[in-house]
Amino acid sequence: MTNDLEKFIKNAININNIDTPVYRIFSYERFIELITTNQLVLVQPSMWDDPYENFFLKTEVVSDDGEFGSLESLCNSWYGQCWTENEDTDAMWRIYSPEKRGVRVKTTIRKLFLTLYDTSDTNCSLKYFIGKVNYKDKEEIIEFMNSTTFSEFILGGQNTQFAEVLCTKRTAFSHENEIRLIVDDIGHKHGRGGYIK
Incomplete structure (x- = not known):
């Protein structure tokens, strides 16, 4: 139990209670795949819907020597899956189960994270994160990106800085109360075609 808590302390973003229930609506087909393969499917952030999440990826950042760079190439190794603290909302059913076959x-934040966290991986503390989304207005997002240097993303502690960016979303989506499971596929060993299992 203590070992589990240590993992959460290091790799949890904005999480106050690791036993908080979380929910996800799967299409019937994805649910059958989950049960059959016993694998969660995470996707690259470039596949997420909100253009302001993709805005992070396309933003130019400044290196310490004044050169401009993009976060897009850094993001190619990152994958995520979105859950919610909302037990049941009509909007979520409409979005994620439009044919009413969802x-x-x-589960809980703890159980979800532990299905992914691979303690046999020597880089596990750099790769696996779970975070509660921090909702900001458009101006706050732009200001944050304008004031952040490239090296802050690269050297921002145990990959936490970049994981925190992936746990940021516009205030317009705050009703979603999102929790994100995030993986950095260091060395691109597992991801294929924008997905990782």
Whole structure:
């Protein structure tokens, strides 16, 4: 138990209670795939819907020597899956199960994170994160990106800085109460075609 808590302290972003229930609506087909393969499917952030999440990826950042660079290439190794603290909302059913063939899955933040966190991986503390999304207005997002240097993303502690960026979303989506499971596929060993299992 203590070992689990240590993992959460180092790799949890804005999480106050690791036993908080979280939910996700899967299409029937994805749910059957989950049960059959016993694997979660995470996607690259470039596949997420909100253009302001993709805005992070396309933003130019300044290196310490004044050169401009993009976060897009850094993001190619990152994958995520979105869950919610909302037990049941009509909007989520409409978005994620438009044909009314969805399945709602319930777990806890702790259980969700531990399905992914691979202690046999020597880089596990650099790769696996779970975070509660921090909702900001458009101006706050732009100001944050304008005031952040490239080296702050690269050297921002145990990959936490970049994981925090992936846990930032516009205030317009705050009703989603999102929790994100995030992986950095260091060395691109597992991801294929924008997905990782």
